[in-house]
Amino acid sequence: MNKKLYLPLLLAVLVAFVGCKKMGGLKAEYFTVTPNPLEVVGGEVPATITGQFPEKYFNKKATVVVTPYLVYEGGETAGTPYTYQGEKVVGNDQTISYKLGGNITMKTSFKYIPAMRKSDLYLAFKVSQGKKSYDLPRVKVAEGVLSTAEICDPNSLTPALAADKFQRIIKENYQADILFLIQQANLRSEELKKAEVQDFQSNLKDAAAAPNKKITNVNISSYASPDGGVKLNTTLAENRENATVKYMKGQMKNNNVEADMTAEFTAQDWEGFQELVSKSNIQDKDLILRVLSMYKDPEQREQEIKNMSSTFQILAEEILPKLRYSRISAAIDVIGKSDEEISKLAASDPKSLTVDELLYAATLTKNPSEKAAIYKKATEIYPNDYRGFNNLGMVNFEQGDLNGAENNFKKAAKVNPNSPEVQMNLGLIDLTKDELNSAEQAFGKSAGVNELNDALGVLYMQKGDYTKAVRAFGDSKTNNAALAQILTKDYNKAKNTLSAVSEPNATTYYLMAVVGARTNNQKAVTDNLKKAVSLDSNMAQQAATDLEFAKYDISSIK
Structure with a gap:
């Protein structure tokens, strides 16, 4: 063959070979994730992934779609895909130089589910070259999701009581x-x-x-x-x-x-x-x-x-x-009548009591069933007074009957739609449904209600605005208020708040353990987790998969 014809032909074959050559897998060290571990914020798991394609890697004629995946037991959730293209690809995506490589930034977010507590963040790569496409090996870039924010509990909020006007x-x-x-x-x-x-x-x-x-x-x-x-x-x-x-x-x-x-x-x-x-x-x-x-x-x-x-x-x-x-x-x-007289009449002859006396009677017992029975009588005898419906809904809410609570709050709203207590309580129902916009609208009509600040604190936490939540809670001594302080890294204040909770429960001690973990106090971690588990055995399994305690030995806590 003529040498003058041979050399160009060889170069053409070489270019064709390089153009068809598959791109190799990438290393985890090329990528950085912020935050790491991932963290739940406002019900979402956001992540910012920065990385690079190395020099002489990105095929000039290739297009690569990079998709983050959060992989957990039983499934995976895809994040936002990003597309990158070689120098000879015609398109509007970010172009990566073959000779120099290129830096990339990807922002993504995953709707949180509890299974994500124990999970891994992977990057998947789909390469397209001409009419061919293939997948590169996935790359693991982060491990686990810190879900402390999810301890926020709107169900633990106190609904607003529509007070009686009884005066002895x-x-x-x-x-x-x-x-x-x-x-x-x-x-x-x-x-x-x-x-x-x-x-x-x-x-x-x-x-x-x-x-x-x-x-x-x-x-x-x-x-x-x-x-x-x-x-x-x-x-x-x-x-x-x-x-x-x-x-x-x-x-x-x-x-x-x-x-x-x-x-x-x-x-x-x-x-x-x-x-x-x-x-x-x-x-x-x-x-x-x-x-x-x-x-x-x-x-x-x-x-x-x-x-x-x-x-x-x-x-x-x-x-x-x-x-x-x-x-x-x-x-x-x-x-007026004595407490004893009112209590007896509420049980034997409620019709003989005024609406304020009947509503007052419910405050004289700590038994939720007795309270509910008195408020139900109030709704039957005085159906045009919204307070009976509102307060019956309050008892329903505190007992975990959210459907019953919502029904009674809505009945109260029909009688008095402008009641700030009723609007506040309807907002609580919206919070439990994660309907944050409607909750915020209801709270906007609840000015003057004592329980409003705690409700707003939870609303802001569910939105991921922890600083605003802290301001809303003020000096409240509740688990939710302490959680907001933990999430803003004010651990000393959180500890003081938890110590002042009037009726500490399993969550109180669990949060105490979180404070211990974040302040490198092994004893506080184990002592408080034991108390939490003694009150709620489910806390043991929660702690075992909680990244807050990843560096601590909690194997003895069962």
Whole structure:
């Protein structure tokens, strides 16, 4: 063969051979994963994979699809695939140089399931060269998923109680005014016979006779108008007080009323004068009020006002007569049923109780079944009061009956859709369903509810915003609050929070063990895991596959 023809032919064959040659497998050392191990954030397992194709590796005519896979017992989940192309491929994907290689970055996320706790992250490579395609060996790039965030438990939240308005002692107050003529202290019959005074005496008599009422005080306050001298008015106000006290003692004796009586008098009622003037339609009232503020001496005040002759005439006719009086008042306690009476009636005759008494009865028992029975009666007897439905749903929620809770919360919402307690509780149901947007909307309508901050804390944790969750929890002493502190690496605060949990459970001690693991305290790990497992045997299996304890010997914990 002609040598001039041989050399080009050899080169063509060599190029064709190189072009068809399969790409080899890649090493794990070419790739880095952040974080490693992977970690659950907001119900997802995010990962950022950085890597490189080495020099003289990437075929110029090849296309490579790289797909992350999280592989666990019983299955695998694919992440976001990324496509890379050689220098001679026409396309819009990232081009990798054959001679120099190239760096790549892939961001992916997997919807978390518990099986992923014990898993491996692999990269799969599918190569296409012309009409041929083949798979390269998968490369393991990370191991395990840290699932501590999943300990967050919306089911442990406390629903909002729609409180009763029961008051054992209700305060009642009655009063009546007896007017006097100018510079007189005698009680006139027309004043004593007027309806205001007669009704007062009747109410006082009824209260004395009622078994559930107690008169705590009868008071007499007597006044003189500020248009006389201080000496004259002092005598006048004191005489009015004496006359009224004598009258009331006689009335109380006749009506069999026994009660403490107090009395006082005011010689010149400037405060009352100022109040009446400010509320009047007197043309010069602003001027009068300025005079009152300018002069502190009572006699000077009186003289300056009298100097306004035309105005003083109006005051004498419209204002001053109303300041010559004795006011009699009575404070009465209306005493309601005792706790024992309410509890008995709730069981035997609930219809005899008001709705507030019935709702209060449920707070007198710690038995969930008894509470539920009382609230159910409230819904039957008072179906137009949302509180019975709401509180029955609250008991359902606390007992783990989420369907029953949701049904009752919805019934409460039909009666009172604007109740912040009901909206808060509907938001809790949404949290348990992982419906975070609707939960957030419901919580936005729950301002003022005491339990809202803890619910918001859980919402933010489920969204993966742990810093915001910590702020929402504030000083709450709950497992969820401590978990948020662990996830923001405030281990000392988390430990203090867990130590203050009022009723510690298996989760409390498990989180204590996590704090121990993250602060390199072997004893805290083993001691707290033993306590957790003693309360819930399932915790042993959870701990065995938990990466939090990977470097600790917990084989003795069963």
